[in-house]
Amino acid sequence: MSKEKFDYFINGEKGKYEVVIGLEVHAQVLSNSKLFSGSSTKFGADPNKQVSLIDSAFPGMLPVINEECVKQAVRTGLGLNAKINNYSVFDRKNYFYADLPQGYQISQYKNPIVGEGKVLLDMPYGSKEIGIERLHLEQDAGKSIHDMDPSSTYVDLNRSGIALMEIVSKPDLRSPDEVNVYIKKLRSIMRYLGTCDGNMQEGSLRADVNVSVRLAGDKKFGTRCEIKNVNSIKFMQMAIEYEANRQVELLEEGKQIDQETRLFDTKKNETRSMRSKEDAHDYRYFPDPDLLPLKLEQKLIEDLKKSLPELPDNKKERFIQEYGLNSYEANVLVSEKEISDYYEEVAKLSDKKLAATWMMGDLFAMLNNKGLNISNSPISAKNFAELVQSIKSGEISGRIAKEVFEIMVESGDNPKKIIESKGMKQQSDPKKLEKMINEILSKNKDKVDQYKAGKEKLFGFFVGQVMKLSGGKANPQLTNEILKKLLKG
Template sequence: MAQYEVVIGLEVHAQLKTKSKLFCACSTEFGNEPNENVCPVCSGMPGVLPVMNEKVLEYAVKLGQAVHCEINRKSVFARKNYFYPDLPKGYQTSQFDLPICEHGRIEIDTPKGRKTIGVTRIHMEEDAGKSIHSASENVSFVDLNRACVPLLEIVSEPDMRSAEEAVAYLKSLHSILRYLDICDGNMEQGSFRCDANVSIRPKGQETLGTRAELKNMNSFRHVQKAIEYEVQRQIDLVEDGEAVVQETRLYNADKGTTHSMRGKEEAHDYRYFPCPDLVPMVLEEAWIEKWASELPELPEARRARFVGQYDLPEEAADQLTAERETADFFEAAANAFDGEAKKIANWLMVDVARLLNDTGLTLAACKGAPEDLAALVALVEGSTVSARSAKDILADVLRDGADPKALVKEKGLAQESDSGALEAVVDEVIAENPAEAERVRGGDKKVVGFLMGQIMKKTQGKANPGVVGKMLAQKLS
């Protein structure tokens, strides 16, 4: 593989979080009964006319501004003509030669440092319906709930040179969309889906190789695995003296392979022409300025601020700012905590992350507030409760919104820091373990852990480790 260069470009479809569809008032709610969210417009009935959803235009411009695109003051909808049972009009209303946004960029991190990936274009289009195939009944059904749901298609330049770079680009774009709150980013439900154009060429060659388009990848992991498989497949073909065929291929997640679906279409195959039912959109400068002023602080800027303001390592800032809800939660908790923000960051990245992963919850679904986490960490830092006990009640605090102070009192988890009471226990453990005590006096510090364990056992884990450690050091010095 060393003599080949991988060339990857991505086409991402992001479903927008609008309440109604692109050209009609039908609901975009996911999971409704088949064909419940349908009207004459989105079902393609003759004689009906589309009406543009202004929110879609706003979202498209905001994404363009977030990724440094040129915003075209005039853009045009076009008809993309092809036949498929779930496309009731026989064409898809999209954009072609006059899209809403062009010539942007997204920054990603690579092992060699920061890299800029070009964004060729962002355009608005309607989604198609969904075909449902029943092998047992030997019939197919069509659900048009998704027909006319608004999408943004984000087309990258072929600037990525590995599957890892492609995933990094996708994660960066996914994060930006979530920060803007214009797409929920759910890959399993198809709200954020990706097609990858993959080719190889000998290193040093400028001409692009023949590309294959990969579809049916509904997770970041699947994107990486599909690209890696496809790259090796193309290398094997070339080294066997065979030609790579330009085609569309589907990824089989169960087998980890790609297989041919159809020949790859070119733009002329779709016979694009301006949609006669929709006038060109001409943007006013006041709209563009207003939407720009409403942009939130985006992941890249927030990451830099977290490093400077909270003195976080870059890796921690990356992890905390990847999702807006995590960044918001951290910042609120850090501001409520009278101590180093790193303490909050560590709890969020390790213990809270583990809890969410084990329970399948999200921070948004938790009843606990950021201030509750700050209060729990403060109890640990103030030696009121041990870190182990705090981790035991973390689920109650976050999931159920329980008051950490009341919970510590109710469960009797407060640490014992009274030197008089602890001294008696320490003396007792030393008396019961004379051999181990002598080893510590002789310089074997490893045995201190054993003695600490015995003390914790006698106090049911309530002894303050700091106080106990000092006592042992004094008595066995």
């Protein structure tokens, strides 16, 4: 594969600016109950139906850590090749807000459960490593609803206390594209692990985006701005694009960038100042005295490590080795666990390489058109494998295969049955083909003469006639061979 060159820079009078991006991703932990209470975490319940006395901070209520959430954080840490800390501490982050019932969020400040790790990105210009600074567990807040009533705000605490993993990257990202690939990679790893469903529409995955710019080649980072709570990859990319250009403009005008927190307005496609560094909250972090420090046995970590599923990077390597795929194909086919599972099922029953081509071509195009994903594909892996095998064995041509594929999508039927019942089997009997071709040649003597006189492009005409007569079922390879032979004679 040819390697493109990285070229995301913003040009100014003073030179070429490099954009530096770091992400704080908030990933909702997949667990049945909340981080410190037994309330359900299911999405979509009526407001305030999944709220315990703990989540709503009644007097005398105490948090008790949900072990499953801890395990999920450890699994995620392991998936990020990160250091798991045997000792971590829950702290209180104090601030007042109507949807924060305790008046503090329980989070991890100085001692997070997971330390440094790394994520590998496959970029068109090669593989790039993004450093992970840390991962910590924290409670989600509730939701304030400002537009239900002109004079009051309503509060829904269903989300209050749900476990989040905050995954902080190092400032290693350099373009909106890298952010796109990074988020998808993180999501893919967590989905493989089953630690976060990555559903951005439901808010299971969102990010604070830190952006700064500097002249290419500068060693020092520029002043950064943090764009809060962006909930789609597209918005992240738009926000970065806007924010980086805003900062470059300021620098070009000789102005300074103020370190501040900004909001991305998705309607106007711009970021707006939310609060400056001076107005930043003093969260008065201190260790939560209601919770003991979290001490993890090495054995628990080892056991979790052993039970980890195969992750995208390893699977990609295996796909290349085992199935003879190229790096690009392997990358696409491991991008989501369900896709890789589907592929492996197909590859077991059919030609591995042809299966990859057809999956990444017709199958993905169809799913994309229909807005479906692989897990609700109208074509089962088994049927898809049969189709691939029918092509490979020469039973049907690639062109017929496309027709069969369409029928499979509509009916969900088995390809053998479709080929059988519609008589779509490829004509591969040389004798029958020869007879058919002779018939055509004798009907078109003039054209045969012209061909023999040197008008070789008429060959296509004869092929077309064979296909027409055979209803498209003539084996193209065989047709070519026989045609050539007979025209010579």
